Amino acid sequence: MERAVEVDRGAYPDAVTPWEQGAWREAVFAWVDAQLARHGMRLSGTPRVRLRPWSVLMRIPMGRAAPVWFKANPPAGVFEGPLTAALARWVPEYVLRPLAVDAGRGWSLLPDGGPLFREMEATPRAWEELLGGYARMQRALVPRVGDLGALGVPRLRVSEVPASFDRLRAGNSSLDPDQRDRLDALGTRLADWCAELDALGVPDSLDHADLHEGQLFHPGPGRFTYFDWGDAIVSHPFASLRIPAQRAADRYGPEVLPRLRDAYLDPWTDLGLSAAELRRAAHLAWRLGALGRARAWTRLFPSATGTTDAARSLLETGDAPPF
Incomplete structure (x- = not known):
């Protein structure tokens, strides 16, 4: 069954992203569910997806807890997940520590960082x-x-x-x-x-x-x-x-x-x-x-x-x- 989501395309209604592919969406949710389970967490509510030509960003509600964020980078930015994980080891006081990274697919699962x-x-x-x-x-x-x-x-x-x-x-x-x-x-x-x-x-x-x-x-x-x-x-x-x-x-x-x-x-x-x-x-x-x-x-x-x-x-x- 297709997951219910809210989609925000902003000023890019015609942008083509992997989100348009049903198999890709299913793979994302399967990966997110598995990674959340590793941390004793589970989705609670309707995710909001922001589609832009340069990334797919999904806000994943956690009920009363702070949300978790999924990000998919394009091929030219696929290094972001491994970079974020490395920065969390080298300079942890300045960056987010990812919950999970799939370097090959350019996927990251990140905690909420508080107020912008x-x-x-x-x-x-x-x-x-x-x-x-x-x-x-x-x-x-x-x-x-x-x-x-x-x-x-x-x-x-x-x-x-x-x-x-x-x-x-x-x-x-x-x-x-x-x-x-x-x-x-x-x-x-x-x-x-x-x-x-x-x-x-x-x-x-x-x-x-x-x-x-x-x-x-x-x-x-x-x-x-x-x-x-x-x-x-x-x-x-x-x-x-x-x-x-x-x-x-x-x-x-x-x-x-x-x-x-x-x-x-x-x-x-x-x-x-x-x-x-x-x-x-x-x-x-x-x-x-x-x-x-x-x-x-x-x-x-x-x-x-x-x-x-x-x-x-x-x-x-x-x-x-x-x-």
């Missing part, structure tokens, strides 16, 4: 805390770069960024001639910026690549849980700063940016770089944050490399850093 940060009455100080915590996690993961690659997390060294930029620009069919000219002019300057950034010597780490207030939980004062690692990449860690800093500036104004930048940079002071050098690295890496979004759109949607989302992110690489 975007649901809280946050202050600029809270944003400083979340960025400082995130940077401490990245700093702790520097020795794990090889392990992250073994899990299938993509890697892009700073020295490889200009070639990646050229490939993304050449493969994007939605750019008009004027936009292509702007990107052509930007290419040479980007190579110079990347050379300077690389020379500063900040080591690669894990870049979430889409860290915003809807991608972290805030279960208590000073506590933050970072999740949704499907866009992650091993690259220059400071590229992560752009998205959360922009979100905070939109809310509180650009005057908060220096404080947020310095809170993020504080855990990196043990590298032996001066404050001025760290700030220069953050300034240079700002552009890599936009390029990371262009790469994510292209990687997750390889048949639609000319999407306007990827083009917009490419063009935003030319935006001057605001600090």
Whole structure:
């Protein structure tokens, strides 16, 4: 018998996902039931399924207990489950510990993480805390770069960024001639910026690549849980700063940016770089944050490399850093 579910397709009513396949749905529920039973749990109520081109996410009610979450990643993000499990071993204070992971199928079963940060009455100080915590996690993961690659997390060294930029620009069919000219002019300057950034010597780490207030939980004062690692990449860690800093500036104004930048940079002071050098690295890496979004759109949607989302992110690489 078909399970009763509520389905949310959002702004993507025509998106084709594995959920359309009855056998796939049956396999999901069989796996979920088995994994819940391993933990002495069982579904109680009607699941809600959110279908998006990049994932299938199901909220599984547990009666009076907190819900459990099933997630299925597309092939380009299949590493997320094993990555989440590995992060739970390496940096458990910063992430969710999955209840189960099927690495081959890209499936994860996750506990509820509490209230989302975007649901809280946050202050600029809270944003400083979340960025400082995130940077401490990245700093702790520097020795794990090889392990992250073994899990299938993509890697892009700073020295490889200009070639990646050229490939993304050449493969994007939605750019008009004027936009292509702007990107052509930007290419040479980007190579110079990347050379300077690389020379500063900040080591690669894990870049979430889409860290915003809807991608972290805030279960208590000073506590933050970072999740949704499907866009992650091993690259220059400071590229992560752009998205959360922009979100905070939109809310509180650009005057908060220096404080947020310095809170993020504080855990990196043990590298032996001066404050001025760290700030220069953050300034240079700002552009890599936009390029990371262009790469994510292209990687997750390889048949639609000319999407306007990827083009917009490419063009935003030319935006001057605001600090």
